[in-house]
Amino acid sequence: MAMIEFQDVQKYYGDFHALKDINLKIEAGETVVLIGPSGSGKSTLIRTVNGLETIQEGKLIVNGQDLADRKTDINRIRKNVGMVFQHFNLYANKTVLENIMLAPRIVLHRPEDENKQVAMQLLDQVGLQSQANKLPAQLSGGQQQRIAIARSLAMKPKCLLFDEPTSALDPEMIDDVLNVMKEIATDSDMTMLVVTHEMGFAREVANRVVFMDDGRILEDDTSEKFFDGEPTNERARQFLGKIITH
Amino acid sequence: MISIFQNYGGELLYGLGQTLLCSIIALFFALIIGSGFAILEVVPNKFFRIIARIYIEVFRNIPLLVITMFFYVVIPMYIVEISGFVSGTIGLTLYSSAFIAETVRSGIQSVDPGQMEGARSTGLSFWQSMRYIVLPQAFRYVIPPLGNQFINLVKNSSVLAFVAGFDLMYQGNVIASDSLQSMSTYLCVGVLYLILTLPLSYYMRYLEKRLA
Numbered sequence: 001m002a003m004i005e006f007q008d009v010q011k012y013y014g015d016f017h018a019l020k021d022i023n024l025k026i027e028a029g030e031t032v033v034l035i036g037p038s039g040s041g042k043s044t045l046i047r048t049v050n051g052l053e054t055i056q057e058g059k060l061i062v063n064g065q066d067l068a069d070r071k072t073d074i075n076r077i078r079k080n081v082g083m084v085f086q087h088f089n090l091y092a093n094k095t096v097l098e099n100i101m102l103a104p105r106i107v108l109h110r111p112e113d114e115n116k117q118v119a120m121q122l123l124d125q126v127g128l129q130s131q132a133n134k135l136p137a138q139l140s141g142g143q144q145q146r147i148a149i150a151r152s153l154a155m156k157p158k159c160l161l162f163d164e165p166t167s168a169l170d171p172e173m174i175d176d177v178l179n180v181m182k183e184i185a186t187d188s189d190m191t192m193l194v195v196t197h198e199m200g201f202a203r204e205v206a207n208r209v210v211f212m213d214d215g216r217i218l219e220d221d222t223s224e225k226f227f228d229g230e231p232t233n234e235r236a237r238q239f240l241g242k243i244i245t246h
Numbered sequence: 247m248i249s250i251f252q253n254y255g256g257e258l259l260y261g262l263g264q265t266l267l268c269s270i271i272a273l274f275f276a277l278i279i280g281s282g283f284a285i286l287e288v289v290p291n292k293f294f295r296i297i298a299r300i301y302i303e304v305f306r307n308i309p310l311l312v313i314t315m316f317f318y319v320v321i322p323m324y325i326v327e328i329s330g331f332v333s334g335t336i337g338l339t340l341y342s343s344a345f346i347a348e349t350v351r352s353g354i355q356s357v358d359p360g361q362m363e364g365a366r367s368t369g370l371s372f373w374q375s376m377r378y379i380v381l382p383q384a385f386r387y388v389i390p391p392l393g394n395q396f397i398n399l400v401k402n403s404s405v406l407a408f409v410a411g412f413d414l415m416y417q418g419n420v421i422a423s424d425s426l427q428s429m430s431t432y433l434c435v436g437v438l439y440l441i442l443t444l445p446l447s448y449y450m451r452y453l454e455k456r457l458a
Binding site: 050052075076078079082083085087088089090091092093094102103106107108148151152155 | 358360361363364365366367368369370371374378379382383386
């Protein structure tokens with residue numbers, strides 16, 4: 001069964017048609033990279049998957065539940081679908097360790113000892129165990145983003161969404177974050193949907209590349225076909241040409 | 247001034263006590279009610295937002311004296327006998343709660359929306375996100391303006407004087423007409439109000455520094 005499935009999804013902001021006829025199926029364990037020019041709807045699309053944006057028409061099935069159905073408990077879906085944001089969104093009033101431990105404690109009722117152990121292990125995985133007791137504001141952007149990834153992982157989700165996770169970072173810090181993401185993609189059976197402009201990452205770890213423009217999906221290829229063959233869509237070719245020569 | 251204190255010390259002290267009591271009760275409930283309506287103003291449910299909006303606009307835009315008179319005159323006429331002190335305290339509570347609600351709401355809205363999204367994305371409910379993430383940050387922002395509201399509240403408690411609430415202002419009026427020393431009397435009353443409000447003012451400043 002697909003982890004995420006869009007069926008004829010339409011999304012409007014008032015009169016603005018933000019997502020048009022979206023059909024997309026992402027299988028469990030797949031890593032899919034979503035690219036496109038700004039304003040193309042990729043962030044909107046990824047935010048619908050965990051209900052941060054609602055859809056107006058169509059079906060959106062995530063982990064077996066239809067998000068358009070009003071009876072669906074969004075918090076239950078979010079337990080299994082983590083999200084990493086462009087601006088990290090770490091809790092400014094909590095230490096690094098508390099950022100990671102809060103949701104497992106409140107939502108999953110994970111025992112305190114185990115919770116701390118899992119959190120420290122995750123901090124180790126992202127290389128920041130020594131920062132456990134600092135506040136987010138005391139860390140660099142790259143460090144904050146790795147903490148944010150650890151925070152998502154602490155819920156042991158089946159699926160992780162990344163919304164331009166490296167766009168707000170200094171160039172030097174991008175690799176640290178991408179490496180953590182690559183590890184997750186290769187070492188676990190996590191389903192990953194990633195909005196990014198990092199084409200190296202897309203080529204290396206993505207199973208598929210989806211190209212969007214003007215609210216529509218114009219291209220949905222395996223990453224080999226997308227990068228080594230040529231995208232069939234003219235707009236996608238143009239975009240790829242620009243982004244790679246830069 | 248000294249003679250006023252000597253001759254009417256008991257009355258002034260009693261008035262000070264009533265003012266303090268009224269202020270503490272009103273502050274306690276206004277903070278709870280105000281915070282409650284502030285949260286209702288930002289919930290996703292539109293119905294609750296409208297209810298909160300109506301409450302706040304009504305009590306913010308009617309003079310405190312009118313609200314208090316309503317409780318002093320109308321409620322005893324139709325519902326239950328209440329004293330001037332009680333009606334004044336209720337009026338002050340409702341009036342101040344509307345201002346506190348606006349203050350707290352602006353605090354909530356000055357917290358980066360990303361904080362709420364981050365919390366929601368990990369599976370916390372709206373209320374859990376509010377309680378653990380948004381409100382603690384919002385209260386830090388609103389301590390200075392909230393301090394202003396608290397000081398206003400203490401001063402506004404002088405509305406009790408109009409409804410025989412036996413507060414500091416009421417005693418001042420009584421003493422002034424009894425002693426015929428208006429200036430000295432009201433100077434004493436002013437000093438006594440300062441004794442209440444200055445420490446409050448300094449305490450809020452201390453809190454602000456400590457939490458910043």
